[in-house]
Amino acid sequence: MPYFKNENELQDIQRAFFERLASNPEVGPKLKDSGLIIRLQVHDPDGNVTINCRGGAGEGRHFATVFGKTDLKPDITLSSSADASHELWLGRVDVVSALFTGKIKAAGDVGQAMKLVPAFKPIGAIYKDVLISLGRQDLVPK
Numbered sequence: 001m002p003y004f005k006n007e008n009e010l011q012d013i014q015r016a017f018f019e020r021l022a023s024n025p026e027v028g029p030k031l032k033d034s035g036l037i038i039r040l041q042v043h044d045p046d047g048n049v050t051i052n053c054r055g056g057a058g059e060g061r062h063f064a065t066v067f068g069k070t071d072l073k074p075d076i077t078l079s080s081s082a083d084a085s086h087e088l089w090l091g092r093v094d095v096v097s098a099l100f101t102g103k104i105k106a107a108g109d110v111g112q113a114m115k116l117v118p119a120f121k122p123i124g125a126i127y128k129d130v131l132i133s134l135g136r137q138d139l140v141p142k
Contacts (some may be wrong), residue, residue: 003086003139007045010082011067013139014049017089017130018065024126028062036112040081041075050074058116076108090141091124 004010021027031038031053038051050072052064066072080088084103087093098104106113121123131139 001082002044004045004082009047010042010047013131013134013136014047014069015065017127018049018051018090020126020130021123022057022061022063022065024062024122025097026122027119027126031116032057032062034112034116036109036116037072038074038113039072039077040099041077041079042085043079044081044083047082072134074108076106076113078104078113080104086139089123089127089128092141095120096111 001015004013034053036051036053038053040051042048048068050066050070052066052072053062056066056115057064080098080103084093084098088095088098088104089132093103095104096114099106099110126138130135
């Protein structure tokens with residue numbers, strides 16, 4: 001059974017999660033320093049998030065996010081099912097393993113993406129906190 005019922009539910013969680021990441025003092029600066037534009041595409045249900053680490057972030061934020069379609073040209077595009085993305089953010093799936101097994105597909109400068117892997121260490125805890133704050137404990141593993 002899929003984790004997310006529909007696109008709206010997925011998008012609400014993504015918005016809260018990426019808002020928290022953009023203002024996080026540990027993760028945010030590392031992503032900003034990359035200067036990359038990263039597109040995350042998921043399916044089942046569909047959702048797109050583009051992380052713009054080149055500017056326009058706003059006060060208290062290290063990067064900007066665009067949900068849905070955008071004219072921004074990504075340096076890296078990561079594609080997966082919404083369920084695989086959820087498992088990744090929880091820290092239950094290693095991004096390198098997911099790329100090698102095809103759970104996540106990458107296009108663009110994958111070498112640059114690999115440099116970001118250390119920045120993602122605290123993301124599991126942040127994602128779980130976001131899910132709990134949204135009342136979605138059902139999505140947090142026991």
